[in-house]
Amino acid sequence: MDADQIRGLYLEFMAEQGHAVIPRAPLVPRDDPSTLFTGSGMQPLLPYLLGAEHPAGRRLADSQTCLRAQDIDEVGDNRHTTFFEMLGNWSLGDYFKHEQLHQVWTFLTDKVGLDPNRIYVSCFLGDEVHQIPQDTESAGIWTELFTAAKVSADQVELGTEERAAEIGSGGARISFYSKKNWWCRDGSAENMPIGEPGGPDSEMFYLFPDVQHDTAFGAHCHPNCDCGRYIEIGNSVFMEYRRTADGFEPLPRRNVDFGGGLARIAAAALDTPDVFRISLLRPIVAAVEELSGQTYEEHTRSMRVIADHLRGAAFLAVDGIRPGNKAQGYVMRRLIRRAVRFALDLGLTENFLPAIIPTITGIYAHHYPELTEHADEVVAVLVKEEKAFRRTLLKGIHQLEGLRGRVIGGADLFTLYDTYGFPIELSVEEAGAAGIEVSPTWREEFDEQMAAQRARSARPHAAVPG
Ligand code: ATP
Ligand code: MG
Numbered sequence: 001m002d003a004d005q006i007r008g009l010y011l012e013f014m015a016e017q018g019h020a021v022i023p024r025a026p027l028v029p030r031d032d033p034s035t036l037f038t039g040s041g042m043q044p045l046l047p048y049l050l051g052a053e054h055p056a057g058r059r060l061a062d063s064q065t066c067l068r069a070q071d072i073d074e075v076g077d078n079r080h081t082t083f084f085e086m087l088g089n090w091s092l093g094d095y096f097k098h099e100q101l102h103q104v105w106t107f108l109t110d111k112v113g114l115d116p117n118r119i120y121v122s123c124f125l126g127d128e129v130h131q132i133p134q135d136t137e138s139a140g141i142w143t144e145l146f147t148a149a150k151v152s153a154d155q156v157e158l159g160t161e162e163r164a165a166e167i168g169s170g171g172a173r174i175s176f177y178s179k180k181n182w183w184c185r186d187g188s189a190e191n192m193p194i195g196e197p198g199g200p201d202s203e204m205f206y207l208f209p210d211v212q213h214d215t216a217f218g219a220h221c222h223p224n225c226d227c228g229r230y231i232e233i234g235n236s237v238f239m240e241y242r243r244t245a246d247g248f249e250p251l252p253r254r255n256v257d258f259g260g261g262l263a264r265i266a267a268a269a270l271d272t273p274d275v276f277r278i279s280l281l282r283p284i285v286a287a288v289e290e291l292s293g294q295t296y297e298e299h300t301r302s303m304r305v306i307a308d309h310l311r312g313a314a315f316l317a318v319d320g321i322r323p324g325n326k327a328q329g330y331v332m333r334r335l336i337r338r339a340v341r342f343a344l345d346l347g348l349t350e351n352f353l354p355a356i357i358p359t360i361t362g363i364y365a366h367h368y369p370e371l372t373e374h375a376d377e378v379v380a381v382l383v384k385e386e387k388a389f390r391r392t393l394l395k396g397i398h399q400l401e402g403l404r405g406r407v408i409g410g411a412d413l414f415t416l417y418d419t420y421g422f423p424i425e426l427s428v429e430e431a432g433a434a435g436i437e438v439s440p441t442w443r444e445e446f447d448e449q450m451a452a453q454r455a456r457s458a459r460p461h462a463a464v465p466g
Pocket of ligand 1: 040068071079080081082083084086232233234235259260261262263264
């Protein structure tokens with residue numbers, strides 16, 4: 001079953017369970033200046049989770065396109081991409097834990113066909129300080145589901161992720177974590193204002209037993225370990241409490257928010273821990289292989305970065321963003337230029353975006369017709385950016401090479417940015433790879449240069465003497 005089929009099946013199954021299937025929100029939130037991108041399915045629905053009436057009703061489902069610029073350095077591992085689709089379903093004061101977990105279980109095991117033996121879950125351990133009880137209710141529902149599938153359902157109390165790495169989960173089916181399984185808007189129970197809703201969540205993981213645990217991530221493996229053996233495929237958030245002056249009280253109207261990574265579920269269905277092997281990413285990687293004459297096996301990280309970044313940039317173009325020097329436009333520029341830089345190492349010295357973008361828009365044509373509609377425009381926008389960067393790319397690399405032997409600072413980075421079009425993070429990465437030392441205060445120094453340039457260009461010409 002490929003990712004398109006899984007997405008279709010999910011939405012169909014949720015519709016059967018009485019959910020209204022709603023369209024994706026754009027990658028750039030409409031009325032929310034606090035954040036650059038839509039990073040989860042929950043984000044556009046937050047007003048409704050906080051109490052507003054949704055016109056489509058109390059059961060909703062969608063596949064939300066997300067962009068997490070904060071995950072850019074994660075790209076290259078087996079499961080993170082900056083752009084991804086999150087399958088979501090919501091109960092706004094309707095069903096709660098029992099129905100939600102049964103629904104997810106049926107979808108993952110019956111519909112997608114995942115092996116129940118390889119599904120592991122986490123639940124909230126509780127918080128003594130704030131007197132929030134352990135989520136034994138979710139754990140009880142999971143125990144019933146696992147037991148009915150003839151799968152062991154042993155439990156382990158882990159606590160923080162640090163402690164979990166010390167003691168390991170020992171392969172237990174249900175792991176209890178503290179903070180990791182608590183949801184609220186800014187993350188921790190301490191800082192929640194009075195009246196703010198929060199609640200426990202329950203995460204689902206798929207185990208890839210052939211992946212070796214990497215002790216760089218801790219002495220022992222456990223579901224939230226970052227080694228990639230357990231991959232988080234979904235998360236059900238249960239909004240059931242409200243902060244009071246001295247603790248928490250039950251919310252009168254409880255909500256469910258589920259988010260599942262489509263690519264990761266599709267990878268599990270294919271029995272691979274590598275999301276770049278699924279139907280939505282493999283053809284992009286294959287196109288890079290063909291154009292460069294190199295193999296994914298030998299250039300895994302570079303090809304993952306190129307495939308991810310160009311796909312993200314293509315969706316940003318569809319949603320109306322253009323490469324630029326600020327906000328979303330800067331992130332888009334960074335994605336395209338970083339992809340072009342990585343491609344150079346594969347021997348792609350000429351413009352290659354015209355040959356690759358149609359592969360990307362083609363993959364999504366079926367579910368997101370707006371990609372077909374805007375296909376030519378997307379190519380034009382991305383190719384223009386590639387051309388602009390290629391004009392100075394080699395000179396910039398040469399310039400950076402010339403700085404070898406000394407510590408480079410914000411002023412050098414500013415030149416690389418201003419004259420050669422190198423996004424600052426790319427220069428720092430480039431220097432790191434070339435073994436050139438960068439001043440620890442580069443960011444402040446760069447910002448000073450930037451402010452100085454702004455001041456120069458803002459000065460009214462009439463006031464300049466002479
Ligand atoms: P992780 O710990 O793996 O980074 P997360 O805790 O950030 O995941 P959530 O914010 O709970 O993830 O998002 C819900 C789901 O979206 C996750 O269970 C996962 O399947 C998927 N997901 C999250 N981040 C990414 C990403 N960068 N690429 C692909 N899928 C993702
Ligand atoms: Mg994450």
